[in-house]
Amino acid sequence: xxxxxxxxxxxxxxxxxxxxxxxxxxxxxxxxxxxxxxxxxxxxxxxxxxxxxxxxxxxxxxxxxxxxxxxxxxxxxxxxxxxxxxxxxxxxxxxxxxxxxxxxxxxxxxxxxxxxxxxxxxxxxxxxxxxxxxxxxxxxxxxxxxxxxxxxxxxxxxxxxxxxxxxxxxxxxxxxxxxxxxxxxxxxxxxxx
Amino acid sequence: xxxxxxxxxxxxxxxxxxxxxxxxxxxxxxxxxxxxxxxxxxxxxxxxxxxxxxxxxxxxxxxxxxxxxxxxxxxxxxxxxxxxxxxxxxxxxxxxxxxxxxxxxxxxxxxxxxxxxxxxxxxxxxxxxxxxxxxxxxxxxxxxxxxxxxxxxxxxxxxxxxxxxxxxxxxxxxxxxxxxxxxxxxxxxxxxxxxxxxxxxxxxxxxxxxxxxxxx
Numbered sequence: 205x206x207x208x209x210x211x212x213x214x215x216x217x218x219x220x221x222x223x224x225x226x227x228x229x230x231x232x233x234x235x236x237x238x239x240x241x242x243x244x245x246x247x248x249x250x251x252x253x254x255x256x257x258x259x260x261x262x263x264x265x266x267x268x269x270x271x272x273x274x275x276x277x278x279x280x281x282x283x284x285x286x287x288x289x290x291x292x293x294x295x296x297x298x299x300x301x302x303x304x305x306x307x308x309x310x311x312x313x314x315x316x317x318x319x320x321x322x323x324x325x326x327x328x329x330x331x332x333x334x335x336x337x338x339x340x341x342x343x344x345x346x347x348x349x350x351x352x353x354x355x356x357x358x359x360x361x362x363x364x365x366x367x368x369x370x371x372x373x374x375x376x377x378x379x380x381x382x383x384x385x386x387x388x389x390x391x392x393x394x395x396x397x
Numbered sequence: 398x399x400x401x402x403x404x405x406x407x408x409x410x411x412x413x414x415x416x417x418x419x420x421x422x423x424x425x426x427x428x429x430x431x432x433x434x435x436x437x438x439x440x441x442x443x444x445x446x447x448x449x450x451x452x453x454x455x456x457x458x459x460x461x462x463x464x465x466x467x468x469x470x471x472x473x474x475x476x477x478x479x480x481x482x483x484x485x486x487x488x489x490x491x492x493x494x495x496x497x498x499x500x501x502x503x504x505x506x507x508x509x510x511x512x513x514x515x516x517x518x519x520x521x522x523x524x525x526x527x528x529x530x531x532x533x534x535x536x537x538x539x540x541x542x543x544x545x546x547x548x549x550x551x552x553x554x555x556x557x558x559x560x561x562x563x564x565x566x567x568x569x570x571x572x573x574x575x576x577x578x579x580x581x582x583x584x585x586x587x588x589x590x591x592x593x594x595x596x597x598x599x600x601x602x603x604x605x606x607x608x609x610x611x612x613x
Binding site for chain 1: 414415416418419421422423424425426449450452453454456467470471473474475477478481482546548578602603605606
């Protein structure tokens with residue numbers, strides 16, 4: 205039965221993304237569309253979190269998926285497909301940031317209406333989110349990447365090391381300093397109010 | 398693994414502090430989780446830190462939003478890929494046999510040869526084992542079904558999802574996957590209509606046939 209091949213080795217159901225990528229390597233547009241639509245929300249979120257520059261998001265996302273299309277035939281099954289794609293996204297984001305030299309600043313306070321609390325949202329949660337957006341904007345791209353990949357994308361430390369192409373201990377250290385800076389910024393913000 | 402963990406700055410407390418983000422996101426390996434949980438039971442500072450990180454994670458999760466531009470964005474991506482394909486073919490026809498085009502056409506030939514061998518072996522296998530008659534009662538007859546991969550909008554309600562599935566006479570046979578996709582079983586006879594209806598329905602972001610030759 206076909207659906208048997210759509211179970212991952214971790215006991216949780218998962219699409220056989222490696223097979224999908226194999227079809228992308230054979231230039232099947234349907235398969236590429238499926239992969240694109242599956243990954244778009246996660247990549248968009250990751251690139252946004254890492255760049256904090258809305259103007260860059262779509263461009264980096266397209267560049268990332270174009271590399272996936274071109275390089276699908278090089279995927280060698282040593283990592284999960286998602287780790288492989290996020291590693292490409294990470295490199296493309298760093299490249300784009302370098303190109304823009306991190307000069308285009310986006311004032312997220314202008315975007316406050318997008319974060320306005322709905323009737324069901326606790327004010328406290330809203331406040332924390334607002335501070336968090338501000339504070340994350342002050343971290344380095346690498347620190348933001350570790351935070352995004354851990355808390356939002358749910359990657360294990362070892363997988364983040366593969367994505368960022370660095371030792372596991374470097375990931376732990378980056379996360380440690382990112383958290384410390386985040387805490388300091390959030391505390392300073394609360395005191396200032 | 399725990400030996401390596403303990404070597405890190407020589408302190409369990411320091412290492413546990415560094416592992417907490419992955420306790421919070423649930424990806425620690427068993428031996429690491431055991432180390433962290435054992436330490437948490439006796440360290441109030443680390444317990445407070447873990448709690449703070451859970452708050453941080455939930456605030457982070459709440460930032461997720463819907464993506465209304467997905468179809469438009471895909472069309473743009475598709476155009477880019479098509480343009481590149483055209484450019485590549487033009488380059489191949491100019492330069493003859495260099496680069497991607499050549500490698501891929503070689504690859505396609507290899508797949509074609511492989512497919513014919515598989516087909517030949519299949520025919521031989523059928524000839525060796527004549528089909529066995531299978532008797533089924535009318536009650537046991539199973540209508541043929543096709544599988545569709547569907548991704549729902551994260552904000553779609555359970556009631557909306559149920560009504561979409563009922564309307565198409567579809568059943569969930571797998572999922573949700575890590576990427577939020579479901580595999581639906583749909584009667585083959587009406588699969589084209591169901592697929593189009595799901596594509597048009599609000600709250601559905603992706604519908605594809607699971608088999609490689611999806612109808613269009």
